[in-house]
Ligand SMILES: Nc1ncnc2c1ncn2[C@@H]1O[C@H](COP(=O)(O)OP(=O)(O)OP(=O)(O)O)[C@@H](O)[C@H]1O
Ligand SMILES: C[C@@](O)(CCO)CC(=O)[O-]
């Protein structure tokens with residue numbers, strides 16, 4: 283029995299970082315996915331290990347089941363979604379350490395730890411093989427960590443008793459509402475291990491897809507008929523969300539009143555962005571007016587992100603380049619490099635878009651046009667029609 287799950291990346295249209303401090307943010311899924319396949323070995327495989335293959339990083343880690351049982355002698359599973367205690371996190375860190383992950387790949391250790399926490403909490407020390415690959419750039423602001431956690435959580439739960447299986451269904455299928463909530467809650471626990479203090483917006487938009495408004499853990503699914511086209515530019519400057527989120531918190535401790543005003547301003551911007559996106563579109567004139575407002579709000583949000591200290595020289599280059607074409611740009615995700623969004627108005631000529639892309643690529647950046655607002659996490663089964671690998 284094998285299950286596959288896929289979860290999308292995301293863009294944040296407004297409100298990153300401020301959302302960690304209780305402000306509203308608006309995010310949308312994009313049609314770039316992280317895929318996870320998970321299978322329990324059959325008796326013929328004679329495989330008593332739990333393994334995780336990370337194809338994007340050409341890394342495979344595995345533990346004999348006996349080693350896991352030794353590390354977690356009192357494991358009772360499944361447990362409901364819960365934070366990994368400091369004590370368990372230490373045990374997991376020592377299991378990860380034993381794998382001697384090369385220094386160049388050390389950022390992956392947190393992802394491996396998140397996998398171990400989610401998997402063992404649901405399936406205990408049962409042998410299995412998980413394989414991960416992604417269409418998303420890792421650590422670039424497009425929610426790769428959330429897509430990783432959501433796809434893993436989806437696959438792990440799809441092979442558990444918490445999910446009702448439908449074998450009559452061919453291809454990708456969606457989870458039920460309660461199942462989605464469970465997938466999202468577990469993914470959030472994984473994100474906590476990777477990010478330290480996530481707001482939950484990234485795993486939530488990856489789980490539910492489409493476009494969402496998010497504030498203090500509350501999700502509003504946005505309904506829109508506004509065609510939204512964004513150019514995504516990857517500055518290819520590496521950064522780490524955990525460190526950037528921590529740096530904004532430190533600035534907030536140093537300047538609490540000033541930062542509170544910044545977060546309040548972002549809250550208003552995000553609320554306005556959500557209102558514009560949701561108001562019905564009647565004609566080209568109405569679209570143009572809405573796009574102009576969105577463009578201005580993106581510029582304002584970018585200025586406030588600068589105030590938070592998450593800009594980068596490479597982002598400035600993208601801003602200046604797109605401004606030559608009177609286009610508005612803001613960073614997306616944690617900033618400090620990573621990806622940047624440029625609003626492409628509906629009536630903008632294709633030739634202009636080509637020129638902007640050529641200009642940005644001359645600077646060494648990578649441009650992509652992703653579809654916005656597609657489905658969230660989905661899964662599909664292959665193999666025999668039961669979940670007990672050792673029965674198949
Ligand atoms: N396909 C993958 N394979 C292995 N690890 C992954 C994968 N995708 C994400 N990760 C984990 O997530 C980490 C990157 O997460 P990080 O939050 O820093 O960036 P991001 O999620 O891409 O950007 P943002 O949080 O700003 O949207 C990696 O270092 C790794 O631990
Ligand atoms: C920077 C941040 O706001 C978004 C990262 O995509 C962090 C978070 O909300 O968890």
Ligand SMILES: [Mg+2]
Pocket residue numbers: 425426427428477484523
């Ligand atoms: Mg992330």
